[in-house]
Amino acid sequence: MIGGIMMALAAGTLISVQTMFNSKVNEAARSHTTTALVLGMGFLFSFSLGSMLDGADFFNLKPMPLWFWFSGLLGIGVVTCVVRGVKLLGPSHAISIVMASQLICALWWDSAGWFGLDTVPFTSQKAIGVIVLICGVLLFKAQPGTFTKNQGQNS
Numbered sequence: 758m759i760g761g762i763m764m765a766l767a768a769g770t771l772i773s774v775q776t777m778f779n780s781k782v783n784e785a786a787r788s789h790t791t792t793a794l795v796l797g798m799g800f801l802f803s804f805s806l807g808s809m810l811d812g813a814d815f816f817n818l819k820p821m822p823l824w825f826w827f828s829g830l831l832g833i834g835v836v837t838c839v840v841r842g843v844k845l846l847g848p849s850h851a852i853s854i855v856m857a858s859q860l861i862c863a864l865w866w867d868s869a870g871w872f873g874l875d876t877v878p879f880t881s882q883k884a885i886g887v888i889v890l891i892c893g894v895l896l897f898k899a900q901p902g903t904f905t906k907n908q909g910q911n912s
Contacts, residue, residue: 773852779836780843792836796829850898857894861887 775795783791807815842851864883870876 769856772855773848776839776843776852777848779840780848783840783844788837788840791840792833795836796832853894853897857890860890 779791779795782794786794839851839855842855845851846854864879864887866872867874867877868879868883
């Protein structure tokens, strides 16, 4: 379990850093160029590393549903949407919405048992957690109040 927590923390950190890098690349290139560069470099590195470490087993694929082969297309959507979201909202706000959306969707898919996942019951505790998470995102973006005291005036 600790290993899984460490990997999840590392993934969150890497996603945040990658988002900042992608945002800077997007300042110098168009959105789709940024996406092509990011995913292209990821492909080249993964292909090279996989070929070196796994050898022939790298190409040994087990049967899977056809739609799983299109996950790379989802990656295009992820990178494009995150880059544009950061540009429009700023990094902190965009990433907080991305994380909230990930958790809500994961909970939904777990509860429905979609994509071959084990069905996990949706409980009131999970519902409260989602509500608190959404409230946290709203609070995170909320601007400080504009209420000021009348300085130097007596009531």
